Amino acid sequence: xxxxxxxxxxxxxxxxxxxxxxxxxxxxxxxxxxxxxxxxxxxxxxxxxxxxxxxxxxxxxxxxxxxxxxxxxxxxxxxxxxxxxxxxxxxxxxxxxxxxxxxxxxxxxxxxxxxxxxxxxxxxxxxxxxxxxxxxxxxxxxxxxxxxxxxxxxxxxxxxxxxxxxxxxxxxxxxxxxxxxxxxxxxxxxxxxxxxxxxxxxxxxxxxxxxxxxxxxxxxxxxxxxxxxxxxxxxxxxxxxxxxxxxxxxxxxxxxxxxxxxxxxxxxxxxxxxxxxxxxxxxxxxxxxxxxxxxxxxxxxxxxxxxxxxxxxxxxxxxxxxxxxxxxxxxxxxxxxxxxxxxxxxxxxxxxxxxxxxxxxxxxxxxxxxxxxxxxx
Numbered sequence: 001x002x003x004x005x006x007x008x009x010x011x012x013x014x015x016x017x018x019x020x021x022x023x024x025x026x027x028x029x030x031x032x033x034x035x036x037x038x039x040x041x042x043x044x045x046x047x048x049x050x051x052x053x054x055x056x057x058x059x060x061x062x063x064x065x066x067x068x069x070x071x072x073x074x075x076x077x078x079x080x081x082x083x084x085x086x087x088x089x090x091x092x093x094x095x096x097x098x099x100x101x102x103x104x105x106x107x108x109x110x111x112x113x114x115x116x117x118x119x120x121x122x123x124x125x126x127x128x129x130x131x132x133x134x135x136x137x138x139x140x141x142x143x144x145x146x147x148x149x150x151x152x153x154x155x156x157x158x159x160x161x162x163x164x165x166x167x168x169x170x171x172x173x174x175x176x177x178x179x180x181x182x183x184x185x186x187x188x189x190x191x192x193x194x195x196x197x198x199x200x201x202x203x204x205x206x207x208x209x210x211x212x213x214x215x216x217x218x219x220x221x222x223x224x225x226x227x228x229x230x231x232x233x234x235x236x237x238x239x240x241x242x243x244x245x246x247x248x249x250x251x252x253x254x255x256x257x258x259x260x261x262x263x264x265x266x267x268x269x270x271x272x273x274x275x276x277x278x279x280x281x282x283x284x285x286x287x288x289x290x291x292x293x294x295x296x297x298x299x300x301x302x303x304x305x306x307x308x309x310x311x312x313x314x315x316x317x318x319x320x321x322x323x324x325x326x327x328x329x330x331x332x333x334x335x336x337x338x339x340x341x342x343x344x345x346x347x348x349x350x351x352x353x354x355x356x357x358x359x360x361x362x363x364x365x366x367x368x369x370x371x372x373x374x375x376x377x
């Protein structure tokens with residue numbers, strides 16, 4: 001019976017095209033939604049994922065990187081005192097209002113990151129080449145994402161104003177897009193100057209590199225019990241990145257909306273696919289009736305329909321995978337924030353196959369027409 005299901009797919013493929021397209025389209029929508037969710041919400045943690053620090057120290061209870069508050073500068077000394085910490089550097093977060101040099105139009109909300117300018121600095125080390133980092137040593141020099149140049153109305157080499165202070169874009173890179181604003185990289189000196197009416201003594205985070213990556217949790221636990229140097233909390237880089245992403249995904253309600261849309265896609269896909277499979281079963285009613293008359297049980301016929309649904313799911317998954325790869329490549333090429341990892345890809349594939357299986361179980365109802373008595377009509 002299994003061979004019969006497969007041969008039916010091969011020899012009567014035209015009947016199954018609508019079901020395959022329904023599954024493929026549902027898989028395409030699910031995967032693209034997942035990629036956009038990972039890309040958009042992943043940008044909330046770009047400060048962590050684009051840096052090579054192993055531990056982050058910040059204000060206790062910080063929900064996301066962009067909600068950091070100043071901590072005591074003495075925390076740096078506490079981090080350096082730990083034998084497992086190899087290097088520590090400060091990171092300053094400044095919210096600003098960007099206006100182009102002509103000061104025309106409204107302001108643009110920007111997030112200024114004050115980082116080190118040394119060649120081996122930790123912050124944004126994965127996307128910021130040493131040669132470009134050295135450009136930030138110039139007073140007022142800043143770096144932005146290439147896709148944000150139009151929004152800032154300022155070209156590379158052009159000047160603008162941030163919180164009333166003049167800055168100049170010395171370079172534009174890819175991979176710096178922010179969630180809800182524009183990321184601007186500057187030296188610590190420039191960032192302190194841009195802090196509108198705030199104290200220039202404190203910093204928002206301290207980022208540490210440890211000697212052995214497998215001891216991150218141990219060093220974090222060792223640092224957590226210290227209160228002598230003021231209130232602070234320590235997170236591993238992976239933990240802090242995930243913390244920031246989960247906040248924007250679920251605490252803001254945006255992720256719930258995406259999950260709701262994914263549920264709608266699954267529901268519509270299951271309905272359309274099941275109706276297509278039921279049409280196939282109805283069209284083959286006389287063949288199924290003949291098999292039943294020859295001794296094939298109803299259970300065996302049901303297994304044929306379910307097997308056909310599984311084949312439809314596999315073919316639809318292959319079709320959606322091909323088109324998804326093309327769309328994600330085009331999106332990345334044109335700066336659309338998308339992302340995909342193995343876990344999410346497997347989850348989408350499992351949903352698509354589950355959708356096809358559920359559709360097959362629904363389509364089994366069409367076998368009630370496959371009564372041997374119909375052969376006598």
